Amino acid sequence: MPLVAPLTEPCDDELAAMLPFFEKVLGVVPNSILTMQRRPAMAKAFAGLNTAVMEEHADGPTGEQKRLIGAVASYAAGCRYCQAHTALGAQSHGASDARVENIWDWERSDLYTPAEKAAFAFAQAAASVPNGVDEAIGAALKAHWSDAAIVEILGVVALFGFLNRWNDSMGTTLEPIGVETATARLGAKGWTVGKHM
């Protein structure tokens, strides 16, 4: 059970207009936003940040890569709701089943490029407590990505800094499509719905 229940309807037209973005990516309006909208200004500002962070740039990571980066961060932090949602998001942006299923094992897998692995190493260290980012991780990142792309990658990791704390603390109920996808893609690696029932 979540700490606080979501509101069932959008709080106003402005928020309602922001929900299609999430529906397109996830296939459902997430309970996280429906709960956040008890403070409408916060929910709208959060939706705005999510959209801005996920916008694609020529020299930055693709939408699919961004969701995989978010997945690595969410594994480091332990939020199972976010692990399910990043799997959904990666899939809707074209990730193969294999790339979703093996993301926890990115370091040893040959499914990911060196540039992606530099971003994943950064995400994993950045989402750890204590923070594990060091000079080597920074240097590997700079070898593959521009300064602006690094800002963008850290934007994704930090967005999941917000979401990991939000969902793991609220105990947000995971929507059926999330349970289904995460069970299918991540169940074999040990994912369970835990507190998000």
Added chain:
Amino acid sequence: MPIVEPLAEHQDEELAALASIYIDALGFVPNSFMTLQRRPAIAKALATLVGATMAPDERVTSEFKRCIAQVASYASGCRYCQAHLATASRRFGASDERIANIWNWERSDLFTPAEKAALKFAQAAASVPNAIDAEIEAELKAHWSDDEIVEILGVVSIFGFLNRWNDSMGTTLEPEPAAFTKEVLGPKGWTIGKHGGD
């Protein structure tokens, strides 16, 4: 040294205007905001969310929001955020005593039972793995409404963004918060660490 350097100037008028959110709270424009401007849309959206989450609520006041965020930042270890929050706390009316003793909130009589329930929640929420349990939830609900809990978690979560941002970027800490924090939190063990700029 930060992984990426901040930009020297605001990238457009909208960003220059949004900088006021930070100037009001801190008294200066942070290097984190100037670095994030390399992706202007993200910088704008973040400033808007910081404004929305840190705005005063009736019982979750501006000063207390900084206490909540500070406890979260102690749990995660971001010294840049700790310095900014100490600085903002002072600007929102916290006594030096309350600022200096926030790390010790559990044993201090400077914080009310309602505040301690929120701070315990913040500390557990910012821990990895997440440490919230039924007791913490019950205590929180005994003192705060559902909407206030959303407000409190909003503060903890925006610092989920900011703790990861600054502790990973290694953002250089600006002179004003560096000096103040060294004075007030130095005796409690705070050091500038990776945020010294060199």
